[in-house]
Structures are given as structure tokens and as C-alpha cells.
Amino acid sequence: MPDYPSRTQRILSRIEQLAAISEDPDGTTVTRTFGTPAFVRGRDLVQSWFEAAGLKVHLDGIGNLRGRWASQRPGAKTFVLASHIDTVVNAGKYDGPLGVIMALNLVESLMEQGSTLPFNLELIAFSDEEGVRFHTTYLGSKVVTGAFDPATLLRTDAQGITLAQAIADMGGNAAQLATDALPPTEWLGYFELHIEQGPVLWESGVPVALVTALAGQQRVELTWQGMAGHAGTVPMAMRQDALAAAAEFILAAEAFALHHGQRLVATVGQLRIPYSASNVIPGQVVHSLDLRSPDAGQLATAYADLQARAEAIATRRDVALDWQLIQATAPVTCDPELNRLLGQAIAASGHEVVGLVSGAGHDAVPISAVAPATMAFIRCYKGISHNPLENVEPADVAAALEVAEGFLHRLITAHS
Template sequence: MTIPVDIAALGARAAAMTEELGRISSAPDNLTRFFLTPEHRRAADLVARWMAEAGLGVSEDALGTVRGHWHPAGPDAPRLLIGSHIDTVANAGKYDGALGVILGILAVGAVAQAGLAPPYGVDVLAFGDEEGTRFPTTLSSSAACAGVFPPASLAATDGDGVSLAEALRAYGKDPDAIAAAAYDPSRVIAYVEAHIEQGPVLEVEGEPLGIVTAIAGASRLSVTVTGEAGHAGTVPMRLRRDALAGAAEMALAVERIARSDPHGMVATVGRMHVEPGSINVIPSRVVFTVDLRSGSDMSRREALTRFEREAHAIADNRRLGVVISAFHEVATVPCYRDLQLRLGNAVADLGHRARALPSGAGHDGQAMSKLCPVGMLFIRCRGGISHNPAEYTSPEDMGLAAAALIRFIERFQLPQRDGGTSGALT
């Protein structure tokens, strides 16, 4: 059957829900909603109410993930997972994460109300710890669902010294029950997430929706450059060992390496600490960070090797010391080709071309990929702005995204694992 979709009505409803959820904040003048706070509790309760109103059963696991259940073939049937997160960064936008939860509720609710009875079920998931803004435990909610939650994370503390375990108990949860939050991999088909692009590509190309090819892997480096302090007025340029000048040249090398990569690599020098930091003293020590992301792990590793080689050459030429250390490493998560095709066909059925593009930002799909195949649908956002109150997606684009998810679900055939090393769906 083909379920009738009213894109305008879906978009209007999504916009209203986004506004309502966006009003739940710990700050009076901006949107700030951290994991396991009273605001998180209020947001989770609102999402649970929406799920129930859509005809879904509702539960909540030990990490606070709200789960909406639609199981027309019974609770033991395999299931498709659709979700995103409801926590935010400080001074956030209203669409990042929350929109994916809202679209999942709207889509599954529409399919359920249409009387569709596939041989599988669908769970809509509202995770709570994607941003990692309260604890240094990013993706703990989705990791618990995937069965890969690291118990050591329970000891992590927030800025007030409250541990994750203590916060869970205050939230009414039992840390000892976290293992029970994991899905049985043999009963999960796939995980799909709708999310604003958080970038400008779809807007530039005039397309409302895109299909994610991969969630980019990321490497973060700390680079320490050492030189020699000296009087800014008396040391000739040719005799200087200026750590900042060397660090600046290295930063430009990072930019050049990323620009020459064919896989859409991005690189950022986001922090730079200069010592002694006086206006009339040549800098003797600089510590800066490098954030390098790519949809290809091989490309990213090659870029890291090239940067290390060029940084040491720059240091040698300027008579400086340089030490490079990695402090964060996340592998690329490819989106499954089968899911890309299914999502692309759903978008095409609505009369639009689905642009394929990678995600430079991290998502819950990175944790969920440890459980099952993952796919992502991107929604155009104005100016590519995210993590900012100016974040915006039009009701029309939200309606199209909801309609695409409806088409995706109604035409989804229960796949079989191919038995090969790729774990691909066939």
C-alpha cells in the first residue's frame, strides 16, 4: 500500500513539536539541555507523551533513552530502529538531534495509523548523551543500546564533581541495569537517523534532503612547538627561534593537506596557547590542537603521516622543537549501501534528487554501528549553521523528511544478512 502523505501538515506538526521541545531549557534566554538534568527529564517526558499519542508503546532504559515501540508482528519479531538525541550543547539550536526524534515519531505514527502490518517492528529512540556536554562520555546512551557501554564511564564526573553513576541514581536509574539496555543483535535489522546536515552543501545545491555515505572518522592532535624567548626589539629576524611563527606555518600545512584531499577532508586548528604571551617577547612555546576528519580512514592516516613529516621539516628549518601527540581517534563509520539506496528511493518517490554526502559531525550512528547496519538522512539547514540559536530548517523540508521516512518504512522489506565479512544487507 501507499500511505497518503500531507507534506505541509507533517512539516507544520514537526515545526510545532520542535518549538515546544526547544522551550525546555535550563537557561532563561537560550536553549541549554544537558544529560540527566531536570530539563532532560522534562524533555524525555514530553517525547514519551508524543510517542504514546502516536500509538506507540513507551519504555525507558537505564541510561534514560526513551523508546517508542510499534510491534505489529509481536515483541519477538525483528525490528528497525529510528532515532536521534534530545540533549544539546550550551546555547544550542532547536533542530540538532531533536528533529530526528520528532520525525521518527511522526513517520512511525503515520505508518501505524495506516494499518500497515509488516513482519517486523520499529522502535523510535530518543537518546540523551550525544553531545557529551555534561560528562566526557559522548554516545553513552546509544552505546548502551548497542551493548558497548564502557563501565569505566560511570566514574566520569561533570563540572560539579558529580559522577555519571551518581547522576543516574538521582535521575531514578540503576547503573547495575545498564547491561539490560542492550538490544539483541540477532533481532535488530538496522538503525536509521534523520538529522540536519549541519553544513551548507544541500542549501548550495538546492536540494532539501541528502543521503549520508559515511560518518567521518576523526583524529585530534596536540602539537607542542618550542623555541626561544627573546626581546622583540633586539633579536634580528634571521636569528630568531619563534615558536609562534613555526606553529603558524604548521597550521597552514594542515590546511593545505586537507584542501588537497579527494575525500572531503576537513581540518581545524581550534586552540593555540602562546607563551610567554607578552607583546614585546618572542614566543618560546606554543601548544595548538588539530582536528582532522575524513570519510576515508586510509586518507586520514596518510594525512596524519604527511602532517607529521611536514611539521618536523618546518621545525628543523626554523631550529625549533616539535612534539605531536594524538589524544582522540574515532574510525570512519560507512553507511550501508543498501540503506543508502532505500533512503534514496524514498526521496526520489517524492520528486527530489537525494544528494550523497559524508557527515563531518559525529552521531549516535557511530555507536549503533557496533550493533547493526546504519543509515542516515540529512535535512537541509539554513546557512549550514548548527550548535547555534540561528540553526533553522524550514517546515517544508521537515515535512519532506517525514514523508521520506514514511516511504522508507512502508516499502522496507525484511532483509537477510549476506553472511560475508561486510555485514551488508541484501
């Protein structure tokens, strides 16, 4: 009888060890953004666990940690278990790393059971999913799927360091990125375990859910260019206040999303005022806009409508507007056959089969373009994520571990 509670304690112990590695010098918060020394130290720790498990391990050009268990079957395809080990700033412990460490535990268990694989298993800890440092997500999985755009190498971080330089600084090799991809013909499928990052499972008490789809996303950078001036001498009616224009748009975006229901969300999460001072009318404001919906048509309509509203505000307030699309991803539907097997595993473990649409982006988005993909969500404390309060209950992790193991056994049987 599998001892899922004991295995869960091992998983959570590893989570704590990894969380102790952070860019924060006093260790009070968890931050490991792509390519930083803290990220590399964390990846080295995870690599030691991969190697101890007996996987054939290597680092690819962009710093993905990849561990392979090869099948003895000639011409076998590859099934990928993965999540990411980079974090946002001031993060929780579980977003990404929990999926990697749980997948490693599943591989260790299959090896201990003497399982014979009809396909290759590749365990991947993606180097960058969050996109914090270079403001573009899925760098790791785009390399593995062959979707990486070489122009991205010229992007710079807040210190002016290019992505190409960051890759070199961490010991990677930008020249080999094109050859690091797993060809589409070699993929069997993809499975990721991840905390829900939402409150549905927490409120219902169900420990694990089947992900049916992932929302599409549009990321925009808006720059409002007005005229800086003295706060005490320029009359209100004569001002070209960039911040007032940006503020009007931000509230308009919020009202638009509220009006259009639960299938659309709009967020402004970053705002920068260059040369700001309390006695200066803001002359320039730069901010983000993040639009998400599982409905491609609704997403396109919202994008066009909000761009038109922004332009109207700029015209009326006599400020210039630069609207730059930074990233666009289409909604993704998870693979029906993999979801059928995952649903069977959930039911066999005695849980209600709950289907959820993910509002968060995940590496399954680029991977779905080349391979069948599915995900399982794990209940997390009040749905809180991207926050130090992020947490999980051991019983929920144990339940998800049992479900995932049941899924993999069904997958092995289906391809034997």
C-alpha cells in the first residue's frame, strides 16, 4: 500500500529547502527570478535530487533542468512531467516548485516499483515561466517546444542586461537553443501538477481538480507622454498630466472587465513614473495591462475596445499614447484523452471530478501547440498565490499524489 502521507512529508521538506534559497539576503521572502545567483543555487539543489533519483540529467541552453528516464522500447516517444522553479518577487513557496518536486517523487516511486516504461519519461524544471525579469513568459518551455523567438535575446532587464548576456552569465548557451527542442514527432504528451491559485477548491474542500482549459492572455505596455510642469504654477485646465490620463484609463479598464462578467479579467500590475516628485506634474507614465479570457473572441473584442478607449483619453487630455503589445497567447483546451485518464484517476481515488478553467498562464500553453497536454490543480489556502501566504494542506498534496500516480499507471497501461 503506497504511503502517500510519508511521501508528502518528503516533498514538503524539499519545498522548504528550496524556499530557503532566495535573492532576499535575510531570507525572509522567496524570490528566485531567472538567471540570478539565487536561481542557479536553487536549480543546483533540485539537480542534486534529480541525479540521486538515477535520472540522466542535463542543462539545456536556456537553463532548463532536464532529467530523462529512457524506455527500452525502440522508437519510443516522450512523455513530459514538468513545472517551473523560477518565482515572482516576494513569492510563495509552492507555485511551480511543488509540481516539479511532486513529479520527481512520482518518478522515484515508479522506479522503486520496477515499472517498465512503454515511453520515455522526461522530467523538466523550467527555468523561466513567470517572465519577471525580461517581461516575457514561458522562456523555458518555448525552447523545449521550438517556439523560442531569437529576437527575445535582445530584450533587457531593469539593469540593461540582455537576455543573451543573462543566459551566458548563468552558464547557458544561446547558440544551442534551436537544437534543444523536443521535435513534435517525439512528443507523447505533457502533464503538470500545480496549485490552483484560485479559491474554488479551497471553498469546496475538494483536494484536486481536472484542468479543462487555460485562458488566453494579452500583455500590453502603455506609455503616456504629457508635459512635466510645476505643480504650483500650471493651471488645472492647461495641464497635460500623464498620470491623470493613465489613472482614468486604469479605472476604465477595471469597469470594463467588471461589466463583462467572470470570463474576462483586466489587471494593471506595474506603473512607473520617471523623474517623479511631489511638486512636479507627471510628464510620463508607463504601465502594464494584462487581459485574460478563455474566450478568444471576447479577448480580441476587449483588446480592441480598451485600445480605442485609451486613444480617446489621450486625445481628450492632449497627451501622446504609445500602445505596445508585449505578448499574446490564445486560449488552450486540454487534451480530451489525457483528461479522460486523469478524470478516471480522480474518481478512482474517491474524489469528485471537478473541471476548472485556469485563469493563470502555465507552460501547458506553448506545449499544447506541439503535444497533447493536461494539468491537475491542487487545493491551496484560500486560493492565495504570488504571495508569501501561499500554502497547501499535506492531506491535499497526498490526495493529488495518489491521483497523479493513478494517472501515470493508466497512461503506461494504455501504451503498453
